[in-house]
Amino acid sequence: MATFAQLYSPQAVLPLIAEEFAVTPATAALAVSLCTLGLALAVIPWSRAADRIGRLPAMTIGILAATSVGILATFAPTLEVFLIARFIEGAALGAMPAIALAYLSEEVDATHAVRVAGSYIAGTTVGGLAGRIIAGPVSDAASWRIGVLAVALLCLISAALFARIAPPARGFTHGRGQTDGLLRKVLASLRSPIQLALYAQAFLLMGGFVAIYNYLGFVLIAPPFSLPPWEMSLLFLAYLAGSVSSPQAGALASRWGRLPVLIGSTAAMVAGVLLTLSSWLPLVLVGLLVLTAGFFAAHAIASGWTPASAPRGATAQASSLYYLAYYGGSSLLGWLLGFALVGLGWPGVAGSVVAMCLLAAGIAVLFLRRAEGLPRTS
Template structure:
């Protein structure tokens, strides 16, 4: 690796933060207007949530192929092409008049977004690495929280006054500005050696990423943690609008300000993991996430908001540590594939978990859904704890 250039690292951090902001704003753009879409197209909450599950499913399916492709064509080129395509589709989305077509466009948009989501961690590990990786990954995850919060908040507020079309368009414009800055600022990679697009070495990297038992802990955290997270945000609008709360849509959108907690905790958790160890910080993040879920059981709007802040902060702390763990653990030849597998688990968990969690909410209400999500978090924590028993010659920072 070349000598560390602080100015270049700052530029990388800013560019990836903006890219993450655009990516998450586009990925979850329909979420704050799901109740409106359900009303317009005569849908139940679970069917309306397909607009979220479709994009995360496309991302999960495409993550490994695009992460592998980036090894051959270059990480920067893959990320830029992906975000540009996703932005074009985001600008087209408000003008689609039929729900099945909306779902199809969202599926393709998720495939495009995979080109950034699956490659960013590998790019950061290659270009920064070392002791700065935890902090750098924390800032990248902070960008995802800013995008998730800003996009949802903007879409919800504008959507309340201009309809779902206006809400989606406003988010696409915000993401467009970030996309342009991302393309301009992102430096070309210096430390990644492109591999020929041949099956044997690329599949060898995939086998290495799958064959390391330590990596299964962050994969499990990604799948189950994200399943719980996306479930809460998918159904939150429906719960707030229903009795006894009856919160207006524009006011309900303010709940997405809870994402600010994730912006703070993801950065702090990355630094804490560099200092005190990944597993300890990861387990603490999962415990805080479960605490937030329990707080949201109350039928009190202020308590729900506090619980949402705690839940969001805990989840993004755990996600920041888990994603940084993958980049640090994987070998250089398998880093792209390991990052892609993490994204596959993360967004596969979002897609499947969002459907299962939404069904649980429809059948058992918020309390039954909470029990299910707490079980998921407990399994994720158990997976991380088990890694402590792996011999030190195999495990990293256990």
């Protein structure tokens, strides 16, 4: 909640930001893209910090710092200042995704690791949903600044709760060389075809998913839909499909293997995107549900697979690289597809996302077929 609510809360009010500052959809989307860019650039340094000071202290420092900056950002006098603050906020937020899965993999036995990763991803969907459905209606009643501030205050409460109740780390101990060989660990992950294929899933699937949610609002407030902003923000309730599908994906992967579930989830994403091309609103809503369920199922599989197949001793770095690709895709592709919206309309955005999903599926089939059940390399 504390991480993902504030990370994505501006996504629900991008049309209002674009209107106030008289900027294009792609420029307004920088409120999301620069935050995720800051996060992407910070995950490796945060993994280093976690090796030095411990998993929980690093996560706690990051989330409390991010929440403080998020509150201050809502008082920014100009768009430029707001975007700079969002970048800094994202850099602080990088602590959680950089470390959380490594923390879980060290604290939970291997037989439950897939299910636990799915449960964690389900939590991220609840956080992301909360940020959007609070910011949207509050912004419609007051202003987009008040909407984003309301989310930041909720995140402050959540961050304080996390700092108080998170169980102490027992699987991590100092003095075993965690601070040595950071570059070696990063390079070992980058030399692994399995890891690179998983990073490609993160970059392509996340980039496409965020682009859909960034720009569909601009379509839905225009004819023939003409939805008011508060009603448009309720579409983010589709995120609930992700909170269901991600733990289910973990359970299915435990039974059938990760790759079949990953490919099936990506196919669901493609089907969902195609349904959003309809001019009938109920069908668009079904498409969002299918897309969201498919994405979070795929993300649960790929993100949990990454530390499980990481080179020995490099779980934190492998997870950090996964999230570097994940939020790099969100930042770059989530911004670039705004130009497709302006030049080609919604079919241009949807077609681009379908192509990215197909590329991700092809990479998975080529490089992950033999990865099921392989032990970690030394």
